[in-house]
Amino acid sequence: MELILNAAATVAAEAAKLPWGPVFALTGAVLAALLAGIGSAIGVSMAGQAGAGVLSEDPDKFSRVLVLQALPGTQGIYGLLIAFLVVLWSGLLTGDMETLLAITPEQGLFVLAGCMPVAIVGLISAVYQGKAAVAGIGLVGRRGEESGKAITMTVLVETYAVLALLISFLTVFGVLG
Amino acid sequence: MAVRPVKKVTLVALKASRDALVSQMQRYGMLDITDLTTRPEELPEGLQCPDPGTDDTLSEYASDLERLDQAIRLIAANEESGKSFLAVPPAATEEDMERVATAERGDIMARVDEALSLYGQIADIRARVTRIDQRLEQLAPWLPLNIPVEDLHDTREAVVLAGAMPAAEWPAFIDDIREMNTLDLEEVSSDRESIRILALCHRLENLTLTRALTRAGFVRAEFQDEKGRPSDIAAGYEETRREYAERIESIGRQIAAMTDALPGMRHLYDALALLRDRRKAQLRFGDTANVFYVSGWVPARDETAFRRAMLSVTDAVEMHFRDPLPEESAPTLIENNPVVEPFEAITEMYSTPQRTEMDPNAAMAPFFFAFFGMMVSDAGYGILIAIAGAVMYWLMRRKGTKVKLVMVVTLGGISTLIWGALFGGWFGFTFNTLWFNPLEEPLTMLIVCFALGLIQIVAGILLKTVAELRAGHIADAIFGNLCWVLFFVGVLLLAAPMLGEGAAFTAAGTAGKIVSLASVAGIVLGKAGMSFAAKWRTRNKKSLFSAVGTGVASLLGGVMALYNVTGYFSDLLSYSRLFALGLATGVVGMVINSIISMLVSGTGVMAVAGWILGIAVFVGGHIFNIVVNALGAYVHASRLQYIEYFGKFLEGGGTPFKPFRVKTRYYLLKQSSELSDNMKEA
Numbered sequence: 001m002e003l004i005l006n007a008a009a010t011v012a013a014e015a016a017k018l019p020w021g022p023v024f025a026l027t028g029a030v031l032a033a034l035l036a037g038i039g040s041a042i043g044v045s046m047a048g049q050a051g052a053g054v055l056s057e058d059p060d061k062f063s064r065v066l067v068l069q070a071l072p073g074t075q076g077i078y079g080l081l082i083a084f085l086v087v088l089w090s091g092l093l094t095g096d097m098e099t100l101l102a103i104t105p106e107q108g109l110f111v112l113a114g115c116m117p118v119a120i121v122g123l124i125s126a127v128y129q130g131k132a133a134v135a136g137i138g139l140v141g142r143r144g145e146e147s148g149k150a151i152t153m154t155v156l157v158e159t160y161a162v163l164a165l166l167i168s169f170l171t172v173f174g175v176l177g
Numbered sequence: 178m179a180v181r182p183v184k185k186v187t188l189v190a191l192k193a194s195r196d197a198l199v200s201q202m203q204r205y206g207m208l209d210i211t212d213l214t215t216r217p218e219e220l221p222e223g224l225q226c227p228d229p230g231t232d233d234t235l236s237e238y239a240s241d242l243e244r245l246d247q248a249i250r251l252i253a254a255n256e257e258s259g260k261s262f263l264a265v266p267p268a269a270t271e272e273d274m275e276r277v278a279t280a281e282r283g284d285i286m287a288r289v290d291e292a293l294s295l296y297g298q299i300a301d302i303r304a305r306v307t308r309i310d311q312r313l314e315q316l317a318p319w320l321p322l323n324i325p326v327e328d329l330h331d332t333r334e335a336v337v338l339a340g341a342m343p344a345a346e347w348p349a350f351i352d353d354i355r356e357m358n359t360l361d362l363e364e365v366s367s368d369r370e371s372i373r374i375l376a377l378c379h380r381l382e383n384l385t386l387t388r389a390l391t392r393a394g395f396v397r398a399e400f401q402d403e404k405g406r407p408s409d410i411a412a413g414y415e416e417t418r419r420e421y422a423e424r425i426e427s428i429g430r431q432i433a434a435m436t437d438a439l440p441g442m443r444h445l446y447d448a449l450a451l452l453r454d455r456r457k458a459q460l461r462f463g464d465t466a467n468v469f470y471v472s473g474w475v476p477a478r479d480e481t482a483f484r485r486a487m488l489s490v491t492d493a494v495e496m497h498f499r500d501p502l503p504e505e506s507a508p509t510l511i512e513n514n515p516v517v518e519p520f521e522a523i524t525e526m527y528s529t530p531q532r533t534e535m536d537p538n539a540a541m542a543p544f545f546f547a548f549f550g551m552m553v554s555d556a557g558y559g560i561l562i563a564i565a566g567a568v569m570y571w572l573m574r575r576k577g578t579k580v581k582l583v584m585v586v587t588l589g590g591i592s593t594l595i596w597g598a599l600f601g602g603w604f605g606f607t608f609n610t611l612w613f614n615p616l617e618e619p620l621t622m623l624i625v626c627f628a629l630g631l632i633q634i635v636a637g638i639l640l641k642t643v644a645e646l647r648a649g650h651i652a653d654a655i656f657g658n659l660c661w662v663l664f665f666v667g668v669l670l671l672a673a674p675m676l677g678e679g680a681a682f683t684a685a686g687t688a689g690k691i692v693s694l695a696s697v698a699g700i701v702l703g704k705a706g707m708s709f710a711a712k713w714r715t716r717n718k719k720s721l722f723s724a725v726g727t728g729v730a731s732l733l734g735g736v737m738a739l740y741n742v743t744g745y746f747s748d749l750l751s752y753s754r755l756f757a758l759g760l761a762t763g764v765v766g767m768v769i770n771s772i773i774s775m776l777v778s779g780t781g782v783m784a785v786a787g788w789i790l791g792i793a794v795f796v797g798g799h800i801f802n803i804v805v806n807a808l809g810a811y812v813h814a815s816r817l818q819y820i821e822y823f824g825k826f827l828e829g830g831g832t833p834f835k836p837f838r839v840k841t842r843y844y845l846l847k848q849s850s851e852l853s854d855n856m857k858e859a
Contacts, residue, residue: 070808077805078757081764093771148526148815155816162754166623169760173619 022090022100024108025176028115029086032168036079036122043072043130050134054141064140064147068133071154075126078165082118082172086111089176107175114171121164129157180536181510182477183209183834185501188487189470190494195462197490199455204848205486206838209508210473212461219472224463232460238453241286245446248289251296252442255433265575269444269844277441278448285445288438295428302421302428309414309421316414318366318373319398319407326400326407329375336383338376338390339365339398346393347372353389357382373398443843451839451846458837474501474508474834507532510834517542519584527819528829537827540640544633544822545585545814550592551629552758552810554615555766557604558803559597563590589810596759604799605766615760623756630752631669633817634745635662637825644826656703660696661741667693697739705735748821754813762806769798 051065084093090111091099103111136150186208190198202208213219214226269277277285318341329339342350344367354360359379366373378386403410463470475483480498487494501507509532511521520542530536553559566587573580597603601610615622638658645654670689673682709731716723773794776787823829839846 067808067812070805071812073805074758074761074809077761077765080768081757081761084764084768088767148819151812152527152816152819155812156820158813159751159754162757163750165757166753169619169757177619 019101019103020105021103021108022092024105025086025090025103025111026092028108028112028119028172029083029090031112032079032086032115032119032122033083034079035119036126037076039123039126040073040076040079043075043126043128043133044069046127046130047072047133047137050137054137057141058144061140061144064144065137067147067151068136068140068154071133071151071158072126072129074158075122075129075161078118078161079122082115082165082168085169086115086172086176089172103176110175111172114168114175116168117164118161118168122161125157125161125164129154129161132157179512180530180532180534181512183474183501183507183510183532184477184480184498185472185505185507186475186480186483187470187472187497188494189468190487190491192464192467192469194491194493195459195469196455198487198494199458201486201490202458202837203451203455203839205483207479207836208473208475208483209834210458210461210471210837213463213470213472214461216472220463221470224465224470226460226463232456235453235456235460238449238456241282242446242449242453244286244289244293245442245449247296248292249439249442249446251292252432252435252439256436256439266843266845267440268847269447270847273444274448274451274844274846277444278452281441282445282449285438285441288435289442292432292435292438295432299425299428302425306418306421306425309418313411313414313418316407316411318368318371320366320411322365322375322407324375325405326410327404329400331380334380336376336378336380336386338386338395339374340390340396341371341373341398342390342393342395344368344370344372350389350393353392354386357385360386447841447844447846450841454837454840473837474510476510501532506832508834509831511536511538513538519581519588520545522581522585523815523818524823525833526815527823528827529831529833531828531831534828534831535640535644537640537823540636541818541822544629544636545818546588546592547629548755548814548817549589549810550594550596551626551755552813553589553593553762553803553806554596554600554759555602555604555762556594556597557602558762558799558806559590559593559595561590561803562593562807563587566590586807586811589807589814593810600759600763602763602766604795605763605768605770605802615756616763619756619760622759623753626752626755626759627749629755630749630821631665633752633822634748634825635665637822638662641826652703652707656699656707657738660699660703661745663696664693664700665745667691667696700738701732701735703735704738705731708734751821752817754817758806758809758813761809762802765802765806766799769794769802772798 047069051069054061054065087093090103091097132154136147136154139150140147188198202210211219217226220226319339322339329337331337354362357378359382361377363375363377364372365375376386376390400410405413459469461471463472475498477500484496487496509529511530513521513536517539520538523545524530524538524541550559553562566583566589570580570583570587573583598609599612600615601607601612603609607614607616613621638661642654642658642662645651645658667689670685671693673685673689676682705728709727712727712731713719713724716727773791776791776794777784779787
């Protein structure tokens, strides 16, 4: 029993020495790039499958289908944007260890929380935007001249990813910028 | 910058001059012909319309054009590429077109049929090759079998079975046949899924074997009419396959050798397309035994020109012009100056304005221009986009097509250059910042975005005000729209004391307080007053009590009108996409550049390799970033116009003005000089 308690105490002591600030902050950065990127990959892939179906009937619609397919791809870029800014401002990218280690655990948690909107909303909105894009591609398949409306309806989904990015950016900027 | 007025024209002429008049209408190119088959109520009494579905001439043109199109695509696939993209389309006169469509049509169509039948042969052979491939695939596991397949049949004493069973069933099967005495089992081949076997046994044990095989899911191999050992059969197929491939190649060469027929085919395509369009136009006319009747729309200013163009063909034509009736649905003809014109493409993707509405293009173009550039916001990218767009536009111009969207992108490139220079972004690097760097001052950037958004929202409300005033809804214009503009001005002024000290700022703040409160009062009381008036007018029992009741209800309705502020607020937030996309371009550019700086930081051989790789990443990475962000900028700039801007004032749903005109795909039609002179004069 004493042995276990001792071991736990050692682990706790070692853990306390870890630079939790940068760890939290970089976890946030990684999650932002990871989740938003996954969402975009799913969304773009769904739209691509629907697009290939339309193109097999009418290859001339390639440009219109491509625009729709590309739409759910932006969330991945938003995630990358936040991840990059965290990596840049935390000093990791420039190798500025002083700035990096000066991040307190509280600040790190703020950054982690700040990364969540773009990570989670990015993931989910990209998938749902992909679904809207699939429907839009179906519309373009039947009525090619209506592609403007299909694009507009699909872009409406992205508004919420933009708003999430805004909050993520302001939080990260507020803590690290 | 406007929706141009159109006039309804009705024309009656003799059928004898119909073809000449239709040709002239096509040359003239500004007549939007009403389809009388769908609007029979416009037909004067005693006239009738032919049914377009059963027109033999039209379906003949359509079928010839379809075959021509197929043949041209087929043969053109063999043309050297690149050449066709830069080529200037050849010119042809009307006489050329006429000659091709009559004298040469038979010969050219014969060659079309030749090409299509050659292609039919290829398709037929390809189908056979596919069947052979499938058969070869089925034969492959049987290749080790060294017995001619025609010998795989039962003899007087023995049963012979060849076939496959799932590999998973194998152990159970072995167990089942352990008791058999006369069985000779040979494994031909096996893989993960199945085992091919040849089984021989005496007739007496046939039942045992068949039962065991059935239980194991055995399927007999089929060799239909094939003869010889499987390997010989396969070799035979391979040989046939080679022959087929050679035949496909030789037919392909024959098709490729037909490139000399391409100019003729393209010429005929255009000539027939012109004839088809004329025929289609004719099918919209009404007629009697001797005369025909046309109803359509021309630009109002073209009245004389159109009259002259028609009279130059024949005197025996009666024309009547009139303005559209107020409730009549007339097409919307939009014309703009060359700078605004490209942006019509953006509006066209949304909807055509009603004929009675204002044309939104001139009021939209500056916003689209500014937003597109702000979302890409890299001067280097801007230069590349502008150059690429200009080159594309020039090439297409030479071909006689004018693609507005290409010009929009070119102008967007210029806007990108301006914003990029202001923000100091050059290919992801920051230098010589003229205004501020959005990455260092993101809050300033956000304020700029919302300020631009506020300007556009206010512009949208003002345009709505104008539309309401034009429609005579003065109260709506003032209380529903103008008061909101005042409200925004007031709120902005309220913020003035935060910007600095002094009497001027305080005064501005006080003024803001007064203006915003007054405008809120205007919105609430205006709305309440309007709905009270509307309700009171329709009320039959008018007493003091009911007046108070209606008044309270109206007042509540007025307060509810304030709820609109949430709509405007979410519209405003939507402009943060300018911020998001603008920053995204810069950051992705920085990511590319930091990868490159890591690559080139090596020494010795690594440095050389790093530089080579670095250049590749620079070119590839930035091109990717340009394409993705230009696409995003185009889509989001459009969306801001459609939802946040047009949504405020544009109804849309109008019919675009679609004139009957010369449309060719490969040749430019040269009008004979005499005719164009005649029209110029007019």
